[in-house]
């Protein structure tokens with residue numbers, strides 16, 4: 654998969670290219686990242702990348718012409734790539750990113766991510782160049798880079814071979830529509846609390862059932878909206894009812 658990023662700060666992306674799972678995936682070539690800096694597309698001697706908003710007001714916007722040139726380059730590649738590239742602008746005004754968005758984006762061959770800075774970008778650039786606006790949530794950060802990195806990291810987790818065990822992504826929260834069950838590691842007693850006995854039993858059927866119950870329970874307690882959204886099977890509903898009964902007594 655080719656992910657091209659339009660950013661004034663390509664160096665920031667070392668955070669995902671140099672470390673951990675994402676760093677390994679990039680080094681193995683499972684995902685190839687390209688960076689397109691609007692500054693490289695400026696024509697004035699100061700290499701200006703910001704501009705004043707029409708109508709006045711505080712703050713600056715990204716300068717339009719170098720931004721559009723960088724987006725075109727990210728879309729078509731340095732060699733005039735003809736394949737479709739989806740262009741996403743990271744924006745607090747976008748739809749909140751979901752796990753399904755990540756799965757959909759991870760299945761693309763080419764993706765371009767546009768990182769805003771300052772007060773953002775000219776609305777006509779959004780209308781003419783951007784296929785979709787996606788947001789990390791209802792808060793404002795100073796630039797799209799952290800949001801783009803979060804997206805790329807999540808996308809990498811769905812590339813075959815990126816995780817040590819390909820089943821891990823399926824186990825993660827949201828993949829089944831539920832939160833991941835609570836997990837425990839050594840020692841057996843932490844802060845006076847024992848590990849749930851079933852996990853030491855070696856009975857894998859019982860462990861699987863316990864994990865499903867805890868996963869349903871954690872989702873019901875922490876994210877009841879997910880329970881409302883996903884229609885539970887009769888079996889799942891029965892297990893959740895058991896959890897609720899035990900929780901309430």
Ligand SMILES: C[S@@+](CC[C@H](N)C(=O)[O-])C[C@H]1O[C@@H](n2cnc3c(N)ncnc32)[C@H](O)[C@@H]1O
Nearest residue numbers: 743744745769772773788789793794796797800
């Ligand atoms: C300071 S913000 C601009 C906010 C803009 N003036 C507004 O209120 O909608 C600068 C850039 O950070 C990025 N950004 C800020 N918050 C974000 C969020 N919640 N999700 C994704 N990107 C975000 C966007 O790329 C945006 O262009």
